Ligand code: FES
């Protein structure tokens with residue numbers, strides 16, 4: 001019974017008694033959404049498999065035979081560029097007994113040999129070598145034993161996504177009007193052909209992934225959570241970066257609800273009002289760099305300095321990709337109460353080495369002086385939600401009743417920057433996905 | 448807190464004191480060379496540095512780690528700690544081993560003197576929530592090796608292995624690795640020019656390292 005492109009439909013664990021409309025209301029969410037292991041198990045299928053999930057940036061695997069490990073939620077995958085330069089995604093799970101076939105984070109290899117019994121796969125995941133093959137019979141040989149592949153893989157301007165759902169709409173449709181924000185961010189960084197990921201900082205947080213995602217569009221917390229940074233910056237330099245969040249709702253920043261749960265905070269009107277560079281906290285080597293840019297770029301100097309520090313946009317592609325400043329943040333949920341945050345730096349091929357060095361020095365500022373304070377708060381939220389079962393609700397009603405979230409001319413609903421519109425928008429999508437009964441498929445047939 | 452002695456002209460020109468005039472290409476070239484030397488798997492001549500110098504370096508490094516252990520309870524310890532560092536110094540936690548060129552790849556942390564000052568002031572605000580409560584630490588290190596910087600009589604390189612136990616909010620964890628140092632005689636004082644912290648798990652997810660390692 002040989003079938004090429006054989007697909008197996010994965011069972012979805014039932015969470016039937018959960019009334020999703022009760023758990024996710026218009027302006028509040030039930031704590032169990034952050035603490036319940038069954039809900040997490042269902043998320044790994046209904047969210048982190050049934051919709052498009054970011055897996056890699058093409059600049060991480062620039063050459064033929066390059067590979068890197070990646071994840072769709074808790075599923076391990078290998079992302080490769082094959083000999084014909086086609087990007088491939090397949091499971092890092094041996095078709096024999098389940099061992100991982102690749103145990104290096106990244107590298108260059110035309111084939112992978114499973115360390116357990118030595119089965120060999122090419123870098124498209126195709127099985128081509130079984131030691132002692134004569135010991136297997138016709139029934140075995142009729143089975144497809146290639147490494148399994150997500151139903152769909154697609155790339156948007158260098159950002160590679162995958163889904164196990166054969167019925168998921170095309171990637172561009174899924175991105176919808178968020179694509180134009182991504183375009184603005186990518187173009188600000190020199191265009192898709194010039195953007196290169198430049199290493200990653202990894203953090204493990206003891207909280208549900210959604211506590212991090214809630215914050216990705218939270219324009220409310222800044223003057224409180226990051227008060228130490230604002231006080232220090234004021235004391236040492238008389239003010240600077242993020243000061244405009246003090247009276248955030250009187251600022252020109254906005255918070256947008258985009259298609260399919262995506263969102264964006266646009267800080268550009270404040271951050272780039274005069275000069276993003278001038279507002280930036282000082283980086284190592286700032287002064288000689290500024291002199292160098294002034295001497296080298298003439299009239300373009302201001303633009304070069306401003307692009308060094310950040311795009312002024314936070315673009316959140318639900319469920320796991322956030323473009324923040326000049327950085328790319330990716331969430332990897334590992335358990336209901338644990339998440340790994342991958343924070344990639346970026347550099348550009350179309351600027352000189354000094355500019356790229358200063359991009360890195362700028363990007364190293366916030367993680368240790370800001371993100372750690374956020375992380376501490378997320379972890380405290382997780383503890384509070386877990387330890388207090390009678391206190392059921394997580395609030396997301398800010399500006400829900402003020403009539404300030406309104407449709408703009410372009411049809412996008414926008415609110416003041418401190419609105420909880422981001423949470424309300426992504427939770428609506430989360431609920432749609434969790435209510436659905438998607439088909440999840442892995443292809444195992446010969447390519 | 449500013450340690451530079453700015454002239455009026457400097458004040459006018461540099462908004463951010465002390466200016467970071469030394470972190471330029473030549474400094475990075477030097478860091479890359481030093482970093483490779485610190486990480487070398489070689490047998491060095493232990494007798495090449497005299498006992499008095501070796502003792503002075505061991506003493507300085509002992510004070511350096513002891514002051515960091517004291518910072519959680521007494522913020523002033525950080526200010527004393529900073530005085531151990533040269534005006535033109537670097538505190539560097541690479542995100543990989545061997546340490547990549549910091550011009551090409553992000554580090555976990557890369558601070559010049561000014562950013563160290565920023566961090567000390569930030570921790571002193573009492574509003575740095577990742578350090579409320581503060582991390583209490585106990586550092587052990589051993590296996591100190593000291594050798595001279597090539598071609599210099601006023602500069603030495605050193606490394607040791609460490610474990611660092613941290614306790615915060617009722618949880619303890621262990622960080623481990625090796626630290627590489629460059630120490631220079633400046634006037635009548637021996638000062639730290641570079642501290643490079645090489646965590647054994649620097650390619651893996653980190654926890655809350657918002658104190659100084
Ligand atoms: S588990 Fe991979 S060859 Fe046996």
Ligand SMILES: [Fe+2]
Nearest residue numbers: 222225370374
């Ligand atoms: Fe934040």
